Amino acid sequence: METKRIVVYLNQFFGQIGGEEEANTPPQSFDKPVGPGMGLQQLLPKNCTIVGTIVCGDGYFNENLEEASATVQKMLDNFKPHVVVAGPAFNAGRYGMACGTVGKIAHEMGIPAVSGMYPENPGVESYRQYLYIVETGNSAASMRTALPSMAKLAGKLANHESIGTPAEEGYLSRGIRRNIFVEKRGSERAIEMLLKKLNNEGFDTEYPIPHFDRVEPAQALTDLSKVTVALVTSGGIVPKGNPDRIEASSASHYGKYSIKDLTSLSSDSFETAHGGYDPVYANQAPDRVVPVDALRALEKEGKIGQLFPYYYSTVGNGTSVANAKSFAAEIAQELVSEGVQAVILTST
Amino acid sequence: MVKEIERVGIPVVHVCTVTPISLTVGANRIVPAVAIPYPLGNPKLTGEEEFNLRKKIVEQALFSLTESVSEQTVFD
Structure with missing residues (x-):
């Protein structure tokens, strides 16, 4: 050969x-x-x-x-x-x-x-x-x-x-359809599947319905000068010592941390819990991931109404879609009830 | 995460370095960041230059929230 x-x-x-x-x-x-x-x-x-x-x-x-x-x-x-x-x-x-x-x-x-x-x-x-x-x-x-x-x-x-x-x-579906020859025509196969379904028996669909989970863009804001902006991150910035023990990989929860009265995130008080990227730069200046200093400056200049006094953080590294979805759904509900009108979400 | 926040009607902008991932996930407003370990910064710059860079990215992120979009948009 x-x-x-x-x-x-x-x-x-x-x-x-x-x-x-x-x-x-x-x-x-x-x-x-x-x-x-x-x-x-x-x-x-x-x-x-x-x-x-x-x-x-x-x-x-x-x-x-x-x-x-x-x-x-x-x-x-x-x-x-x-x-x-x-x-x-x-x-x-x-x-x-x-x-x-x-x-x-x-x-x-x-x-x-x-x-x-x-x-x-x-x-x-x-x-x-x-x-x-x-x-x-x-x-x-x-x-x-x-x-x-x-x-x-x-x-x-x-x-x-x-x-x-x-x-x-053993490979993942590529979304490609190919013609093949089979014994029974389509109508017979469909009826067989339908009967199995009615009898609560297992069957293999020949064409799984593609699942597109898209969300319509939210309406644009006209005037940011009265708006409360919140920061959310999957970059794992936490208070030093990681009090909630957010995992470096495959996070099982998120944290909510106060930034009230803080003009920036200092390296003495904050660090990253995120695995999978070199943490040196985020630990040196956590604002590189959660830009509190820049938003405080813009708040002072009147470009935004105010910065929400808490930020939310989890670790995106290897975290399952289901977990990330449930964290954010909870965070979103809280933001709505707190009157937050805009969110900046940062990822590493 | 962006989708769940947008689902409740709050406009959200995703600031990230690997924009193709953000597009795959389904963020509608995307602002490219600097690098994976320092999305909103650059350790090679002086403190003041770095702050200005970060402020510019944040301003771009805020700008994206004031723009009407009908489909996924990367605000370069």
Whole structure:
């Protein structure tokens, strides 16, 4: 069988460059498998060889999308892979967005790509039409189950074998419909499903209704000089010592903290509880995440009516959509009853 | 989180660095920030320059709340 070339994309952590302090590393390429690529190589069909690894810091990739994309494209051009494998990124948002972008670049170059992500990773929704994304758990603990599915898909793509449905192959639905031949015509299948439904039996829909959860933009404000503005953040700024013990990752709750009479958030009294990004800058000056100083100045200038005397904070890192939704729904109710008319929500 | 706040009718602006995530999530008013670890700041600037930068981003965020939007809008 013809030898097939595989290239793997990894972030700075899995690429063994370093932790969060190396998140600003620009793309680098290596002519061999690195980190999870070693395990992947063992699982790939015999005719598939990992000829290269591209490693880039998650911070660099997301903050310099155009430059990073251009460099990765050049590297892929040099490696000339038959298939690109990106990640797995599990529930790491920045890593998932990077893997998805790499998949899109490969797709545009005519190269199929495979990644692995937790279904709530924003990379899934943004990029699933460009690459196959195997469903993984939300942390690297699921590496052992992720790699075999990814290797199997990558091998099939490299060898031009046909790819089964998402359920058969373990990847997340790409929103693509394909014609297939089946024994029974549509009306019969629909009646069968309907009967099962009426009998409270389980059935598999052939076309799940897409769920678009969009909210209409709220009406614009005409005069901010009389408006109370509140600050909300997913950047994890908390009073020093983190009194409510908000988790560094996968937060289970949020906090409400007084900023009454404060002209800024000093590094003596506030810090970040957020994991997954380098906390040095937020700890040095928490206003970089929750801009109390700027809003106080604007309050003084009369540009806004007043700054709401509390801010709300949670950690966005790996926090489930369901939790974030319930935190914000509670916060929103409270803001309404307190007469807050505008919100600035900051994220890291 | 932005959607739940907007759902009760309060106009909300999302200030964040990775705007594609914000667009995916469904924020309607988005203002791009500086960097992931310091969205509203820049440690390379002097204190005064940094404050002015932060104030400018906040002013842009407030401006977005006074603009009528009918679809997701990034206020560059």
